[in-house]
Amino acid sequence: MGKIRVLDPQTVNEIAAGEVIERPASVVKELIENSIDAGALNVRVRIEEGGARRIEVIDDGEGMSREDALLAIRRHATSKLTTISDLNRLSTYGFRGEALASIVSVSRVTIRTRRKEEPVGSQVVSEFGAEPSVSDIGAPPGTTVIVEGLFANVPARRKHLSSDKAETAHVQDVVVRYAIAHPEISFDLESDGRELLSFRGPDRVSRLAELIGPRAAKRVVEFSKSINDEIEIIGALTKIDVTRSSPSSIYLFVNKRPVSSPLLLSAIADGYGTRLMRGRYPIGYLMIELSPEEIDVNVHPTKREVRFSNPEKIRESIVHAIDEAFRGTEMTPSLGDLMEYTKVGEIPADIEPAVDMRRTQSEIVVDEKEEAPSPPLIPLFQLFNTYIVAQGSGDSIVILDQHAAAERITYERILESLKEGARISQRLLSPVILELTSAERSALEENMEHLGSLGFEVEEFGGGSYRLVGVPVVLGAEQGERALRSVLDDLSKASRRRPLGEELIWKVACHGSIRANEPLTKHQMSVLISDLFKTSNPYTCEHGRPTMISLSRGDFERLFKRRL
Ligand SMILES: Nc1ncnc2c1ncn2[C@@H]1O[C@H](COP(=O)(O)OP(=O)(O)O)[C@@H](O)[C@H]1O
Numbered sequence: 001m002g003k004i005r006v007l008d009p010q011t012v013n014e015i016a017a018g019e020v021i022e023r024p025a026s027v028v029k030e031l032i033e034n035s036i037d038a039g040a041l042n043v044r045v046r047i048e049e050g051g052a053r054r055i056e057v058i059d060d061g062e063g064m065s066r067e068d069a070l071l072a073i074r075r076h077a078t079s080k081l082t083t084i085s086d087l088n089r090l091s092t093y094g095f096r097g098e099a100l101a102s103i104v105s106v107s108r109v110t111i112r113t114r115r116k117e118e119p120v121g122s123q124v125v126s127e128f129g130a131e132p133s134v135s136d137i138g139a140p141p142g143t144t145v146i147v148e149g150l151f152a153n154v155p156a157r158r159k160h161l162s163s164d165k166a167e168t169a170h171v172q173d174v175v176v177r178y179a180i181a182h183p184e185i186s187f188d189l190e191s192d193g194r195e196l197l198s199f200r201g202p203d204r205v206s207r208l209a210e211l212i213g214p215r216a217a218k219r220v221v222e223f224s225k226s227i228n229d230e231i232e233i234i235g236a237l238t239k240i241d242v243t244r245s246s247p248s249s250i251y252l253f254v255n256k257r258p259v260s261s262p263l264l265l266s267a268i269a270d271g272y273g274t275r276l277m278r279g280r281y282p283i284g285y286l287m288i289e290l291s292p293e294e295i296d297v298n299v300h301p302t303k304r305e306v307r308f309s310n311p312e313k314i315r316e317s318i319v320h321a322i323d324e325a326f327r328g329t330e331m332t333p334s335l336g337d338l339m340e341y342t343k344v345g346e347i348p349a350d351i352e353p354a355v356d357m358r359r360t361q362s363e364i365v366v367d368e369k370e371e372a373p374s375p376p377l378i379p380l381f382q383l384f385n386t387y388i389v390a391q392g393s394g395d396s397i398v399i400l401d402q403h404a405a406a407e408r409i410t411y412e413r414i415l416e417s418l419k420e421g422a423r424i425s426q427r428l429l430s431p432v433i434l435e436l437t438s439a440e441r442s443a444l445e446e447n448m449e450h451l452g453s454l455g456f457e458v459e460e461f462g463g464g465s466y467r468l469v470g471v472p473v474v475l476g477a478e479q480g481e482r483a484l485r486s487v488l489d490d491l492s493k494a495s496r497r498r499p500l501g502e503e504l505i506w507k508v509a510c511h512g513s514i515r516a517n518e519p520l521t522k523h524q525m526s527v528l529i530s531d532l533f534k535t536s537n538p539y540t541c542e543h544g545r546p547t548m549i550s551l552s553r554g555d556f557e558r559l560f561k562r563r564l
């Protein structure tokens with residue numbers, strides 16, 4: 001008795017049906033999933049001409065009997081699901097029983113398969129959905145599926161395929177995702193006879209290193225968190241100096257299924273919070289494991305989207321896990337690293353999001369990273385009245401952006417004062433009359449309440465003039481007055497006079513802090529540095545700009561080409 005059953009029509013109707021095959025990469029995805037479901041430990045993918053000409057996926061999984069191999073290509077024939085109630089307990093990738101049937105309808109498919117316990121294997125060949133032919137064949141245990149001439153019978157679809165190079169990149173991306181999800185399985189990808197990817201390492205970070213290079217991989221922070229034994233969060237993401245302009249190198253998984261999820265991406269961004277510059281994305285992976293009952297994978301035919309039954313809880317857990325992972329983690333980028341990483345970012349747009357491993361590796365120098373500096377930093381001198389050059393621990397020089405550093409300090413002090421609910425405003429000994437332009441006046445009126453909540457007390461003084469009677473305690477009289485004037489000037493020129501959410505706090509922090517082009521004494525520099533290291537994240541300002549970079553002895557040696 002075979003394992004595969006044809007689903008009854010009612011169950012079929014309840015499964016979101018749809019065309020699953022769009023391009024070679026979708027074929028590769030379905031075949032890889034079948035191999036994983038079959039318990040394979042080695043999966044080899046070979047493609048020709050981007051997969052349009054030929055795709056071959058070879059596994060060493062459990063194989064199929066002759067009877068099952070014939071059933072496998074029938075629509076809604078699956079060994080993984082019997083009734084709809086099984087859907088909630090799914091631990092396999094497949095369940096619709098339609099992938100092979102769909103592939104068979106648009107290509108010539110050859111399946112060679114043998115179960116370990118059977119002496120001979122079977123070969124099933126079907127062309128464009130026609131009656132299959134079957135024969136005995138000698139074959140190693142496991143299954144090989146060959147797909148040739150994809151869409152040869154649907155010229156409109158075939159025409160829609162992109163260049164071989166672009167299709168290859170899509171295939172690469174698929175292989176990368178499953179290789180990261182399943183470090184226990186080895187994966188290879190060969191394209192037109194050339195080895196493109198080879199993942200054999202037993203852990204995820206080493207697989208990531210194959211993609212982004214060992215230097216960048218060293219900037220990865222690993223974390224894992226389990227919430228009430230219900231949600232498991234496992235991830236590895238780069239520190240803030242290794243980022244890209246798109247989220248295409250963040251690999252997301254839910255129960256080992258590669259997914260795309262705006263919810264998870266925004267949770268990651270919130271986990272980094274102000275550490276990450278806006279518009280920049282880290283590199284790495286995030287895996288969520290939870291009871292299959294908590295998710296619905298049946299949303300989209302290609303199963304890339306998931307629906308959580310409790311999205312808010314998932315979000316919160318991720319934010320916490322990431323925030324915790326990066327709290328107290330040293331983040332200072334070194335100049336040498338920054339130069340290396342720009343190369344990682346230079347992957348040509350047309351092969352995004354896959355990364356050509358060879359190219360990246362040959363460009364990136366494997367090197368022991370010198371320890372990045374942490375306090376104490378001893379200020380040496382000021383550069384251009386804007387940067388503080390300091391001696392770091394070990395053989396390093398640290399250069400701080402005095403404004404970015406001061407902004408981080410002020411920003412956190414303002415937040416702190418708001419949280420404590422303590423006195424946030426300090427009365428001025430003598431009120432200051434504010435001479436305002438009409439635009440500044442309306443900016444003030446529109447933001448009066450919000451400014452008041454931050455500690456600015458402004459009173460109408462008659463005749464359309466105003467006087468400042470109180471300033472935020474954290475700024476003090478002089479800085480407070482200066483900050484308000486600059487904020488109003490700023491707002492009066494902005495396209496949106498009423499800033500949203502935290503933006504007003506950012507503006508106040510910006511204008512209430514030591515600026516660039518401001519000479520500082522040694523003492524002021526020391527105070528700034530020691531205050532900076534008391535903040536929750538000394539390494540970036542609240543917009544995510546770096547507050548400091550470090551230059552190690554090794555960086556100097558590379559810059560002067562003493563060492564390559
Ligand atoms: N590589 C493989 N090894 C063993 N069995 C396979 C393999 N690929 C497909 N099968 C069998 O064929 C059936 C149909 O596959 P498919 O059309 O992808 O549907 P599904 O994966 O949703 O069940 C599977 O349920 C499985 O029993």
Ligand SMILES: [Mg+2]
Binds near residue numbers: 033034095100
């Ligand atoms: Mg399948």
